[in-house]
Amino acid sequence: MRTENDDCNSISATPPGVPQHASPMDGEEEPAHFMYVLECVDGSLYTGYAVDVRRRLEAHNAGRGAKYTRARRPVKLLAYAGFATKHDAMSAEYRFKQLSRDEKDALLAAASRTSLEEALAPILA
Numbered sequence: 084m085r086t087e088n089d090d091c092n093s094i095s096a097t098p099p100g101v102p103q104h105a106s107p108m109d110g111e112e113e114p115a116h117f118m119y120v121l122e123c124v125d126g127s128l129y130t131g132y133a134v135d136v137r138r139r140l141e142a143h144n145a146g147r148g149a150k151y152t153r154a155r156r157p158v159k160l161l162a163y164a165g166f167a168t169k170h171d172a173m174s175a176e177y178r179f180k181q182l183s184r185d186e187k188d189a190l191l192a193a194a195s196r197t198s199l200e201e202a203l204a205p206i207l208a
Contacts, residue, residue, distance in 0.1 A: 114165025116172035118179065120191065120199075123155035128187060130180055132173050136163050161191055164199035178206050 117136050121129040121143060129152050133139035142148045143158045152158050166172040179187065194202040 112167070114167060116166045116169045117163050118166065118172045118176040118199075118203075119163040120161045120179070120187075121152065121158040122161050123152060123158050125155050127155060128161070128184070129155075129158065130176050132169070132176050136160070162194045162199040164203055175203055175207055179203070182206070 115134060117133050119131055119133060119136050119139065121131070121140070123129055129143075129149065131139065131149065139148065140158070140160050143152045144156055146153050146156065148158075164172075164175060166175065179190070182190065190202050190206075191199075
């Protein structure tokens with residue numbers, strides 16, 4: 084399951100649920116592009132694209148991330164999904180951003196039971 088329920092605001096090591104880009108297992112290639120969803124301190128959501136989710140989360144919390152998150156720190160990683168191509172990850176990000184807040188919350192709730200990849204499948208089809 085690729086959701087984050089733990090507090091990711093103080094990172095000393097890789098937070099649970101964040102990929103470390105380990106070697107692929109069973110001949111599967113590890114995703115190189117990610118769409119991620121953050122919850123800001125004001126309760127708003129921020130969705131972005133990254134090749135290294137851990138570094139991007141650290142950048143957001145250090146004030147070097149998106150302008151939107153700078154004034155809404157600390158941010159917490161809610162979920163992320165891996166994709167084979169940048170195009171696929173950015174397409175998923177765009178489609179997620181087009182959803183209403185209620186639809187996003189329902190999708191994130193579904194992702195907490197499976198994975199964000201599986202929860203996104205209906206909107207990416």
